[in-house]
Amino acid sequence: MRVQTTVVFRLLLCVAAGLILGAGWEGLAVKEINIQGNRKIERQAILHKIQTKIGQPFSQGKIDQDIKAIYAIGYFENIKVDVKEVEGGLSVTYIVTERPLIKKITFSGNKKIKTETLQEKIDLTSGSILNPYLVKKNVQGLTQFYRDEGYYLVQISYRTEKISEDQIELIFDIQEGKKVKIRQVIIEGNRSYSEKELKKVLKTKKRGLFSFITSSGYLKKDVLSQDIDRLEDFYLNHGFIHVAIGEPKVSFDPQKQGLTITIPLSEGDQYRIGKIRIEGNKVISTSQIYLQLRIREGEIFNRAKLRQDVSAIQDLYANQGYLFTHILPMTNEIPEEKKVDLTLKIEEGGLTYVNRIKILGNVKTRDKVIRREMEVQEGDIFRSHKVRQSYNNINNLGFFEEVNLDIQPEPEKNKVDLLIKVKERMTGQMSIGGGYSSVDNFVGTAEIKQGNLFGLGEQLFLSAEISSRRSTYDLGFTEPWLFDIPLSAGFDIYYVDKEFDTFTKTSRGGDLRLGYPVAEYSRLSGTYLYEKVNIKVEDPNSASYDIREAEGKSSTSSLRLSLARDSRDNRIKPTSGSLNRISFQFAGGFLGGSNYFTKTILESGWHFPIWKQLVLSLHGKIGYAAGYESRPLPVFERFYVGGLDTVRGYRDRSIGPKDERGDPVGGNKLVVTNVEFNFPIYDIIRGVIFWDAGNVFVEGEEFFDQPLRMGAGLGVRFFTPIGPLRLDWGRVINYRPEDRSRSQIHFAIGTYF
DSSP states (O other), rough: OOHHHHHHHHHHHHHHHHHHHGGTTTBBBBEEEEEOOOSOHHHHHHHHHHHOOOSSBBHHHHHHHHHHHHTTTTTTEEEEEEEEEEEEEEEEEEEEEEOOOEEEEESSSSSSHHHHHHHOOOOOTTTSSOOOHHHHHHHHHHHHHHHHOOOTTTTTEEEEEETTTTEEEEEEEEEEEOOOOEEEEEEESOOOOOHOOOHTTOOOOOTTTTTTHHHOSBOHHHHHHHHHHHHHHHHHTOOOTOOEEEOEEEEEEETTTTEEEEEEEOOOOOOOOOOOHHHSSOOOOOHHHHHHOOOOSSSSSOHHHHHHHHHHHHHHHHTTTTTTEEEEEEEEEEGGGGGEEEEEEEEEOOOOEEEEEOOOOOOSSSSHHTTOOOOTTTBBBBHHHHHHHHHHHHHTTSOOEEEEEEEEEEEEGTTTEEEEEEEOOOOOEEEEEEEEETTTEEEEEEEEEEETTTTTTEEEEEEEEEEEEEEEEEEEEEEEETTTEEEEEEEEEEEEEEEEEEEEEEEEEEEEEEEEEEEETTTEEEEEEEEEEEEEESSSTSHHOOOOOHOEEEEEEEEEEEEEEEEOOOSSSSOOOEEEEEEEEEESGGGBOOOEEEEEEEEEEEEEEETTTTEEEEEEEEEEOOOOTTTOOGGSBBBBBTTTTTTTTTOOOOBSOOOTTBBOOOOEEEEEEEEEEEEETTEEEEEEEEEEEEEEEEOOOTSSSSSSSSEEEEEEEHHHHHHHHEEEEEEESOOOOGGGGGEEEEEEOOOOO
């Protein structure tokens, strides 16, 4: 207020002086105009604001207006006008004193809110000219920000300190005070629902016992504003189509140091749905459209359901290629019956076509690698489900950190451009490291991997893994589009030497792989494998009979066929969809080799988004294996259960029948089921609650002749560039003495199901 009073006083002095001194100059011509005292403000900028002009008669009224206009620029704290007679007329000089520059802006007294946050809330910057009006405006803004954060008692003032002749430091002095708690939330005007029911809708709540955890109990204006929308949505979704929510009233009790928030409302009457009509549809039948509706005649009117139904109908049309279909819900109120007749007016438009597919952001990956994952091509009819699947296909390549698919419509031409923006990730890796596995103890690894060789989408890897119980060497190559058709082909060459409790198994061999899509989401694959196995028993007295029988060298020549349907939205972090697979492996016979067996496995994993980012995952696996031509099923081809990928909480391979020494012997029948609740913890970290069950059964037993063994526990998933890291702790549920341990910690890299 002091600054504004000083300015007004100076203006009055200038006007008074002008009236006294300038009375005798009226009518004389202005010969020259000068500006003095300006250093930062251009002379021309000041001249542009004044009405007094060279050659025109002098006017004291214009001088008064000139002073006001120059003050209005906001950059001057004092203005004087000097008028002198010169030959041929008058010389008018405007003498200005500029306001100082703000060299530095600081905050004093802020403890609860960081200086960086406060700097973002002001629109003053270093180097700008001090403007008291703008400074006061920023004080008001900072005060409101503090109040919105719950500091209702905050007091903010400002002061300046001189740094040089024309530079100052602007200091905001802040007395934050303590946060003011919400003592009471009152809802007025409610008749159909209790205040307790309505308060469940609100996020603004009075301070409670657990507020220190939930951070509730303090007023935040943005949250309160959203609460009004939530309250309105609640009533509109329960048939109160004329509900009116008033502006919340916030009152402060200085004695109790608390806030009372009062929300007034008027409910109106509750309406039900009368008749439902569909109009304008020609391409899709009325009966098909009715199948999309969740709303029903006679039900309470629900705006949220209506929006979902409109969206479902639009998606139905978009799947048929009619992207620009408009659906207009029209209501006709019948007040005497408290009903709303609903008409869905449909404007179908024409078929929509894909005009151009543009790809941006790919530096290494070639365009064709991305384009071949598209389920729609240029010139095709636009179908929304195929566009969504195209996005999933590109994302599942694993070549990109980010994939964005934007639709750029041209409604007047019934065409759209598809813009695919990608951000490439590093697909080539060379690593040397170590770790710990709950199965193999300490592990040393070395790997060279290229998941996008030459930008063609080809995969090449060479790896070695050495631990106290296992040595593994593996070379593999995959071409996902052989001959530029979706025929995948590849090979693996490997050597594995693994030490078990009573024997050592050495395997060396390789395979050839082919795969081809046979339907949407579905792929048929074939793998030919040739493997030589050597079983070496360290101590015959401690080995089981089966292991002693299998000792020596053998070979497996097999063919495995599998059919898989994968509709998961993401193969690394699936939140919806499923992976279902059936495989049959045949070894021996006309293929050669000394091991004869067949093996059939059915596996199914499903993912369901439950609420927000909570995901429910269900997995089941059943398998059957048998020898033939009087040859037994090789011991290393049997099923084993227990450990990381089957039933967690148990030691590896510890579930199922055992020999006289308590060593597992495996079985020819397998049953495993898993349930996981997956939830976010922080950014790349997710938590897991799981329950597992499973068992194996020997020849002569039927499935489920023995009870399933169960385990449950907790886990975390770390999603890193090398893949997801899994850490699970499981506990045995139906413990038996032969289990030896009631819980296990499991660790691995890779996805599960």
